[in-house]
Amino acid sequence: MAEKKANPALMKPLTPSPELAAVVGSDPLPRPEVVSKVWDYIKKHDLQNPQNKREIIADEKLQPVFGKDRVTMFEMNKHLSRHLHS
Template sequence: MVLASRIWFAAAAAAKAAKSAGEKAAASSSFAPSSSLPKTGLMRPGPVSPALQKFLGKSESSRTETIKLLWAYIKSHNLQDPAARKFIICDDALKQLFDKERFSFLEVPGLVNRHFPKKGQS
């Protein structure tokens, strides 16, 4: 009987600790940044090259948004190499954009950065 009560108290204490940890996590994750804060760095939209404008269908985009749209395009057109999934096999649109037949997913940020002019260039 003593063992059963110890198990019950241990289980109750664990449940209480898990509940308070869950409440703390929910409280800390409920912070929503203000929409009035300016976007900076990779999140800031900027002008893109004419080739990327044609691919995206818009004249401005952030680097993160561009990479998300590029991955969506790659997945929807099934362009990952079936033998080595970390490689992307370019279709005509990607060949025109990147001048490559095939590239690794690790190359994507560098390939995308070429299409964002530096400050002062347009």
């Protein structure tokens, strides 16, 4: 069976915006690593809605990234994309 290789475009380091850097740091990171760090932050600060784990409640650092108080985990990547630059 052939080994599955990571898509090189996904592994390209991207620079986070100042708003996103407040959560993940300012070093360029590949998109999957950014998403992982954001999830670590969400879990560390208990930002998932206890009644609906798919919903993320933005704190003062995530609000500028998401642009609103709450997002679903599916919306999150769309908002993160706006804050990542090559």
